[in-house]
Amino acid sequence: MAAYKYFLTLYTQPNCSLCEEAKRQLEFVDLDITYEEVNITEDDELMMAYQIRVPVLTYKDRVVQEGIIDFVTVTENLEQY
Numbered sequence: 001m002a003a004y005k006y007f008l009t010l011y012t013q014p015n016c017s018l019c020e021e022a023k024r025q026l027e028f029v030d031l032d033i034t035y036e037e038v039n040i041t042e043d044d045e046l047m048m049a050y051q052i053r054v055p056v057l058t059y060k061d062r063v064v065q066e067g068i069i070d071f072v073t074v075t076e077n078l079e080q081y
Helices: 017-026 044-050 071-079
Strands: 006-012 033-039 056-059 062-066
Touching: 006 017, 017 033, 017 071, 062 071
Parallel strands: 006 033
Antiparallel strands: 006 056, 056 062
């Protein structure tokens, strides 16, 4: 498995158009990233935390961006870490 500089978590839920767009935006991030997609509907605690906030993108348990995710902001925020 390749080592990436940034291993992100993308919290999503089914039938979420913003979540689908977030995944498309991550393809354009010009940094060494990979991400794991986590469906919040499979975990009660995640549902409580993120239900009205998805998609939520995190890096090392810190929110990088939520709601409308765009590759420019993701890149800028990750470069601060």
